[in-house]
Amino acid sequence: MKIDLLTLFPAMANGVLAESILGRAQRAGLVEIRVHQIRDYAKDKHHTVDDRPFGGGPGMVMKAEPLVDAIEHLRGEGEGRAHVIYVTPEGARLDQAKVVQLGREHRHLLLISGHYEGIDERVREGWIDEEISVGDYVLSNGTLPALTLIDAMVRLIPGVLGNDDSASGDSFGEEGLLEGPQYTRPEEFRGRKVPEILLSGHHAEIGKWQKSQALARTRERRGDLLGDKKQAGFTLPKEKKYERKDH
Secondary structure: OEEEEEEOOHHHHHHHHOOHHHHHHHHOOOOEEEEEEHHHHOOOOOOOOEEOOOOOOOOOEEOHHHHHHHHHHHOOOHHHOOEEEEEEEEEEEOOHHHHHHHHHHOOEEEEEEOOOOOEOHHHHHHHOOEEEEOOOOOOOOOHHHHHHHHHHHHOOOOOOOOOOHHHHOOOOOOOOOOOOOOOOOOOEEOOEEOOHHHHOOOHHHHHHHHHHHHHHHHHHHOHHHOOHHHHHOOOOOOOOOOOOOOO
16 A cells, blocks of 8 residues: 655654654554655745745635645556545545555545645545545644554555454444453452463453444444444443363
């Protein structure tokens, strides 16, 4: 996969992209991510990228010329043409299904990070393929939301997480549920014990327990995610003693 990011704050993006899973994925050649300064595409000596809005109003609007020049330079043509996404609070809300869809349908993405009062509407009309929002709130610019989308997509690329089953077990994974509770050593911490079933070695029963916990957590915190599952209902397994199997 190839991802280009147009932003006025490349240092903000580069710092995040160099770390953790995103950095390792790039070093392993699993994804190519390039960050571009929008000002580099402004032709005047001051590298102007914004101007006052026609009709008046507060703030500034990002100019069409540098943005369109950048898009046309980076997106390519033909089958390899990039899918151009403008990250804006006015876009469709991002969810895991959209992340999966983008990864399946596009091998090259070009993300536009806005600033000020947004971008000239003519750019949206003629050069943007899709608009995406990461939530119903406003940030100083679109770089952090764009990085959120990049991170969500890159971790689904085969080989990025090491264990390809890791992503499917996350919240909003294949079954659309929140992830259930997780525990690690020690077995008891300040009087709080790990559930006995997780120490039993009965993998089938553990799987059922984990599924029931995921359903319970989703019902409690995000019942809107259950859909038909909410109508069907479910019961939690009764507490019982498990004989521990050490391997």
